[in-house]
Amino acid sequence: MMSSTPETALKPCPVCGKPGQARHAPFCSKRCADIDLGRWLKGGYAIAGETDTEARKPDTSDPDEGQASED
Ligand SMILES: [Zn+2]
Numbered sequence: 001m002m003s004s005t006p007e008t009a010l011k012p013c014p015v016c017g018k019p020g021q022a023r024h025a026p027f028c029s030k031r032c033a034d035i036d037l038g039r040w041l042k043g044g045y046a047i048a049g050e051t052d053t054e055a056r057k058p059d060t061s062d063p064d065e066g067q068a069s070e071d
Contacts, residue, residue, distance in 0.1 A: 010020035013028035015035050020026045027033040 010022060010025055012018060013020050013026065013032050015027060015032035018028040018032075021028050024030055024033050027036065
């Protein structure tokens, strides 16, 4: 049998899906670790360069806004 078992039994990299590396666990490389960290820091899983409509939606669902108090 010539089964080439991977060196590590780590889970696949959550960023790119490649086999994780122990030194960068659970990522496969520092690069992927940085990518995931970047996402985390942005407070969401928005990929850099894909900041579009979904990110900023004007909240116009407030009926009380603009109502002057007549007293
Ligand atoms: Zn990776």
